[in-house]
Amino acid sequence: MATIYQVSELAGVSLSTVSRVLNNNDYVSKKTKKKVMEAMQELGYQPSSIARSLASSRTSSVGILVSELDGPFFGQMMSAIEEQLRAAGKHVIITPGHSDETKEKNGFEFLISRNCDAIIAHVEAVSNEYLIELSQGKTPIYLMSRYVEEIKDNCISLDNVMGGYLATKTMITRGHKNIAYIAGPQFKIDASDRLKGHKQALSEFGIEFDENLFYIGDFKETGGNDGLKSFIDNKISFTALVCANDEMASGAMKYAREHGFNLPSDLAIIGYDNVIFTNYLYPTLTTINNPVPEMGKMAANLVLKDIYKHTGITINHIFQPNLILRDSTPSLK
Amino acid sequence: MATIYQVSELAGVSLSTVSRVLNNNDYVSKKTKKKVMEAMQELGYQPSSIARSLASSRTSSVGILVSELDGPFFGQMMSAIEEQLRAAGKHVIITPGHSDETKEKNGFEFLISRNCDAIIAHVEAVSNEYLIELSQGKTPIYLMSRYVEEIKDNCISLDNVMGGYLATKTMITRGHKNIAYIAGPQFKIDASDRLKGHKQALSEFGIEFDENLFYIGDFKETGGNDGLKSFIDNKISFTALVCANDEMASGAMKYAREHGFNLPSDLAIIGYDNVIFTNYLYPTLTTINNPVPEMGKMAANLVLKDIYKHTGITINHIFQPNLILRDSTPSLK
């Protein structure tokens, strides 16, 4: 491996000059720059990222902390972040937090110990206080899908209220009035925001919120199953079902079919998140899509701007979901 | 940040001694070791991974090159590898190759330039020759789901012949004799191996391979669609359909339903890969599962053993797929 020193010898200049061309420093004459470049070429010189890191206390790496390495949501997110960052010559160190407080903290510590220049995190178990305190440290933290007032400039979040509104409005504009709603665990902000949007849509169209058509599920298939079951057992009548995520919608669909419903004609169903399998369900599931890749890209851009001082970058801190219309939501006959 | 130097001062020993306890060197008396540990504790000392790397030319990082950051297969794989490696204090640098020759090569170069101690790669576009040559370099390369004779000790692969055999045998043992087969692109080893297994099962049970019940698809939904269409258009009779992957099976299912088939009673279908949506299809799809997490873990173990000299690790280079029985494959009436 050729070093900067050998390059300097071959080019007949000093170490510092070589370093300068390496870092695009302006104070180098075109002539010398050319000489140096040629020498580098000839030696097949590759700068050592490690030595650079040691000398500059920059690692050109950004840590990514996601709940799971697996799964479409995180997959898309990592993919977008990595792509954007790599185009800028940075690399990503990825580690999972498994939605567990201890593991998320470990993840942060791990990435910090690796001297990442910044951390982009999607965490749900640690408290806001922890995150605020962490932000005082020397490694900058950026948050995905989470809004913390005190560090809002480092947050990229989704407008879940808008999404919830969109889902219910979709049913309303298709003629439905009796709309059941299966919510997610209300301690999760996403879930309560989506519910807020649901209520907003109802009130906008003069429909009263009915506790009997409301169930709090667990964001898993069982939640959709149990929710629908409870509505049916209580003999409540409704023609549409809004689920706060796709898993629950899938569970509800299975339950509905097993109990004599003909889908989608007997019951319109909408999900949320646009996870990949929604397109494989029968009927295909109408759902709300999050602009996950765009968010990932934006997070990367935010880091590029803040940390690596790239210019000409415009930041958008909040993203709007959109409707994906499929077969599961016919108009009321 | 405290340095090794300050620790040595506080503990009243030399730099090297501190370094020794850091690296679990045997030649340190218990007493001094204790003193040093306490000093570290008191200063909240954290070794700098970068300085260590520079001095030892080890980065404690292993590169992972996968086709996509997104997707269940790679998700599971990365997850398993990361978990195993992190437990050993190593970290992973992940980058995608997008199944494109240039991008895969870029990925390798990128990881090599990052001084990874080793690279675990799942690549499909680069040639065997390239991989063999790369293996001559100073960064050890390990291959997932790919077998290259010349560097077989660095390969972890799947027994696709066995999987193909299993799929078809499943149909045969359920009484089917007229079994259609939609294969994957035959230049892909996985695809041709699966086909080989299919033929093996047929011959084992005295069923002749019928060109009319054979179609080469593209591993995507359209392939299943087109394959089934061609069988039907040709008025061939068959009661079972084996697809070389789940996407094609899904495409075939949609086409079948749209053309008057009642599933699963009119046609038994089996897929391959056990991707997540198979469980959401209607009917749920019987398929062949790859032990992806196990493979990932094994790859990590292989690196731990070869590169980081961990002991007591047993390596298994080839993994067997298994059958996931669901609703899409009833017995022939």
Add this chain to the structure above:
DNA sequence: TTGTAGGCGTTATCAT
């Protein structure tokens, strides 16, 4: 068992 000194490949601060 412990200490000394040189080196790993750059960056950064001064001079010049």
Add this chain to the structure above:
DNA sequence: ATGATAACGCCTACAA
């Protein structure tokens, strides 16, 4: 615009 030289934080012979 260019060059010396001291960090950066640790490892590793070699010496003691």
